[in-house]
Amino acid sequence: MATAAMGRPGSKGDLPILLAPVTALLVLVFFVPLSFVLFYSVYDNGLTAKAFVSLAKSTLFLRVLGTSFDIALSATAVSLLLGYPIALHLARQPPRRRALLMILVLLPFWTSILVKSFAFYIILGNQGIINQALRWVFGEAAAVKLLFNRVGVIVGMSHYLIPFVVFPALASLLAQNPDLRRAAQIMGAGPVRIFLRITLPLSMPGVIAGGLMSMVISLGVFVTPTLLGGKADMMMANLIDFYTRDTLDWNTAAAIAVILLALSGILIAMLSWVRRDDGVA
Amino acid sequence: MAMVRLEQVSKRYGSVAALSAVDLSVDKGEFVTLLGPSGSGKTTLLNLIAGMVAASSGKVFIRDRDVTDVPPSQRDLGMVFQNYALMPHMTVFENIAFPLRVRKMPSAEVRAKVEDVLRLVQLPDVAQRKPRELSGGQQQRISIARCLVYNPSLILMDEPLGALDRKLRDQMQLEIKRLHGQLGITVLYVTHDQEEAMVLSDRICLMNQGRIEQLGKPAELYFHPATPFVATFLGESNLLDVTLVTAEPAAVVRGPGGCAIRSEKQVSMAVDASLRMLVRPEHLRPLAQSESACNEVSGIVSNVIFIGGITCYFVQLPDGTVITSRRLTEGAGPPAAIGSPIRLGWSAANTVLFPAGT
Numbered sequence: 001m002a003t004a005a006m007g008r009p010g011s012k013g014d015l016p017i018l019l020a021p022v023t024a025l026l027v028l029v030f031f032v033p034l035s036f037v038l039f040y041s042v043y044d045n046g047l048t049a050k051a052f053v054s055l056a057k058s059t060l061f062l063r064v065l066g067t068s069f070d071i072a073l074s075a076t077a078v079s080l081l082l083g084y085p086i087a088l089h090l091a092r093q094p095p096r097r098r099a100l101l102m103i104l105v106l107l108p109f110w111t112s113i114l115v116k117s118f119a120f121y122i123i124l125g126n127q128g129i130i131n132q133a134l135r136w137v138f139g140e141a142a143a144v145k146l147l148f149n150r151v152g153v154i155v156g157m158s159h160y161l162i163p164f165v166v167f168p169a170l171a172s173l174l175a176q177n178p179d180l181r182r183a184a185q186i187m188g189a190g191p192v193r194i195f196l197r198i199t200l201p202l203s204m205p206g207v208i209a210g211g212l213m214s215m216v217i218s219l220g221v222f223v224t225p226t227l228l229g230g231k232a233d234m235m236m237a238n239l240i241d242f243y244t245r246d247t248l249d250w251n252t253a254a255a256i257a258v259i260l261l262a263l264s265g266i267l268i269a270m271l272s273w274v275r276r277d278d279g280v281a
Numbered sequence: 282m283a284m285v286r287l288e289q290v291s292k293r294y295g296s297v298a299a300l301s302a303v304d305l306s307v308d309k310g311e312f313v314t315l316l317g318p319s320g321s322g323k324t325t326l327l328n329l330i331a332g333m334v335a336a337s338s339g340k341v342f343i344r345d346r347d348v349t350d351v352p353p354s355q356r357d358l359g360m361v362f363q364n365y366a367l368m369p370h371m372t373v374f375e376n377i378a379f380p381l382r383v384r385k386m387p388s389a390e391v392r393a394k395v396e397d398v399l400r401l402v403q404l405p406d407v408a409q410r411k412p413r414e415l416s417g418g419q420q421q422r423i424s425i426a427r428c429l430v431y432n433p434s435l436i437l438m439d440e441p442l443g444a445l446d447r448k449l450r451d452q453m454q455l456e457i458k459r460l461h462g463q464l465g466i467t468v469l470y471v472t473h474d475q476e477e478a479m480v481l482s483d484r485i486c487l488m489n490q491g492r493i494e495q496l497g498k499p500a501e502l503y504f505h506p507a508t509p510f511v512a513t514f515l516g517e518s519n520l521l522d523v524t525l526v527t528a529e530p531a532a533v534v535r536g537p538g539g540c541a542i543r544s545e546k547q548v549s550m551a552v553d554a555s556l557r558m559l560v561r562p563e564h565l566r567p568l569a570q571s572e573s574a575c576n577e578v579s580g581i582v583s584n585v586i587f588i589g590g591i592t593c594y595f596v597q598l599p600d601g602t603v604i605t606s607r608r609l610t611e612g613a614g615p616p617a618a619i620g621s622p623i624r625l626g627w628s629a630a631n632t633v634l635f636p637a638g639t
C-alpha cells in the first residue's frame with residue numbers, strides 16, 4: 001500500500017501530511033513515556049547506574065528473568081507444536097474455505113484477555129470441567145492442579161499466541177511452489193519424506209519468525225501469570241509492577257523495563273534478519 | 282514395447298471436456314510431442330499419465346502395467362517442469378541425488394551417478410551451487426539431469442523451454458535432441474511451438490479441443506494433413522473452396538475462376554461435392570510466359586514482401602480470394618510488380634483435398 005502510494009506520481013507530497021496525526025499520537029503516548037522510563041532507569045537524585053548494578057546482583061531479579069525465559073520458551077514451543085499443524089491444514093484448503101478458517105484462528109483476539117482468563121477458571125479450576133470429568137471417570141483422587149501454576153500460565157499464553165505463530169508459518173507454506181511437491185512425488189517420494197525434506201525446511205523462515213514474535217510477546221506478558229499463575233510464575237512485567245506500586249522504587253522498575261525492552265529489541269532484530277533472508281531465498 | 286499406452290481416456294471438469302476418448306501409445310526410445318493450441322488438453326493428458334489428475338474414464342498403462350489407480354510416486358516416471366521445480370534449499374548435488382536417495386542407493390554410488398549425469402548435461406562444476414545461482418537454461422539442464430539420473434520408464438516434459446528466450450530455446454532444443462539420441466530415453470513432450478515440435482519429434486500428436494486431431498511423423502502431418510486444422514496449424518497454407526469434377530482414379534476439382542486442378546489421390550465422394558483444397562505457399566511457383574504447369578491459377582499481384590532469403594507474393598484470384606506464394610529470393614529486384622498479372626503453378630502431388638465442413 002505505502003509503496004503503491006509513493007510510486008504514484010505527484011502523491012509524494014501528501015505523505016507527510018497523511019502521516020502527521022499518527023506521528024503526533026505516537027510521540028505523545030509512546031516516545032514521551034519511553035523517554036521518561038529511559039531517564040528514570042539512570043536517575044535517582046542524580047545520574048547513576050546503581051539500579052542496573054543491584055539488579056545484576058539481585059537473586060529475585062535473576063530468578064524472575066529465568067522464569068520469564070522459561071515460560072516464554074515453553075509457551076512458544078507449545079504454540080508452535082499446536083499452531084504448525086493448523087497452518088499446514090489451512091495451506092491445503094481451497095482459498096475460500098481457508099479465509100473462513102483463518103477467521104476462526106483469529107477468534108481468541110475478539111475476546112478480552114481478562115474474560116478469557118476467567119473462562120479458563122471454569123475449564124481448568126478445581127471444580128472445572130476437566131477435573132469434574134476426571135473425577136467422574138477415575139474417582140476422587142484423579143483431580144489435577146491445572147490452575148495457579150505453570151500449567152495454567154502456559155495454557156493461557158499458548159491460547160493467545162497461536163495466531164501469531166499460525167500466520168507467519170502459513171505465509172511461508174503458501175509461498176512454496178506446489179510443483180516442488182509434485183516433482184518429489186513423481187520422483188517416488190512418499191508423503192513423510194516430502195514433508196521432512198521439502199515442506200518443513202522451506203517453511204522454517206515462517207516458523208522462526210512466528211517463534212521469535214511469540215517470544216517477544218510472551219516476555220512482556222503481565223495479565224496471564226497474574227490471573228492463571230502461582231507465586232512462582234512471576235514474570236518481568238509483574239516484577240516491574242511490584243517495584244512501581246508496592247515499593248515505589250521507580251528507578252529499579254525503569255531499569256527492568258529497559259532490560260525487557262533491550263531483550264525484545266534483540267529478538268525483533270533477529271526477526272527482521274530472518275525476514276530479509278526469507279526474501280532472498 | 283509400448284512404454285505408455287492410453288485407452289479411451291477421457292477427463293471432464295464439470296461440463297468442460299478437457300479430454301475426449303484419447304488413444305495414444307508411445308514406444309520405447311520414442312520422442313513424441315503433444316502439440317496444440319492453448320486449452321487443447323496437452324497438460325491434462327500429461328498430468329493424467331503422471332497420475333496428478335484422475336481419468337474420468339479409460340485406462341493408462343505404463344510398461345503394460347495398468348496404472349490407472351496407481352499414485353504418481355509408484356509410476357516410475359520423470360517430469361521436467363516449465364518452472365524447473367528445483368528444490369531451492371538444496372544444492373544442485375542434493376537436488377539430483379534426491380530421487381536416488383528415495384531409491385535408497387548407497388552414497389558412493391549416488392556421488393558417482395550425480396557426477397556422471399552432470400557431465401552429461403555439460404555442467405560438471407556446479408554441484409555445490411544453489412539453483413538460484415544458476416541461469417534459467419542451466420537450471421533446466423539440472424532439472425533434466427535430475428530425471429535422467431534415475432532412468433525412469435518415461436520422461437514427461439511440459440513446455441520445458443517456455444521460460445527461456447529464443448536463442449537459449451534453440452540451443453536447449455538441440456541439447457534435448459542430443460540427449461534423446463545418445464541415451465535412448467522415451468520422452469513425451471508438450472509444446473505449442475510447431476517449430477520446436479518439428480525439430481524434436483519422432484512423432485507429433487496434434488491436439489485440438491481435447492481430441493487427437495492427427496498423430497504421425499512431422500513430414501506426414503506437414504505433407505498429408507488429415508484436416509484443414511492440421512494444415513493451418515503446421516506451417517503456412519492456402520485453403521480454397523473447390524468442387525469435385527472427377528473422383529477417380531485421381532481427383533480433379535474446379536477451382537476459383539473455373540480452372541481445373543488435378544491431384545494424385547482419389548476421392549470417395551460424388552461429383553459436384555464441395556471440397557476444401559490445400560496447397561502450401563512454397564509449392565506455388567510464379568510461371569514465366571513460356572512455362573506451363575500441371576495446375577495453374579492466374580491473378581493479380583496484390584503485394585510483395587521481401588524477407589531476406591524468402592520473398593512472399595500475395596496474389597488476388599478472379600473471385601477475390603488471396604493466396605500466398607513463398608519463393609527463395611533469387612537475384613535483385615522483384616520479378617513481379619504490384620498490380621501486374623501473374624500465373625502460379627504447382628504439381629498434382631502438392632494438391633491436398635479435404636471434405637468441406639472439416
Ligand SMILES: Nc1ncnc2c1ncn2[C@@H]1O[C@H](COP(=O)(O)OP(=O)(O)OP(=O)(O)O)[C@@H](O)[C@H]1O
Nearest residue numbers: 294297298299318319320321322323324325326473
Ligand atoms: N483444474 C481444472 N479445472 C477446470 N478446468 C480445467 C482444469 N484444468 C484444465 N481445465 C480445462 O481443461 C482444458 C484443457 O486444459 P489444459 O491445461 O490441458 O490445456 P493445455 O493444452 O495444456 O493448454 P496450454 O497450452 O494453455 O497450457 C481447458 O479448457 C481448461 O480450461
Ligand SMILES: [Mg+2]
Nearest residue numbers: 323324325439
Ligand atoms: Mg498446458
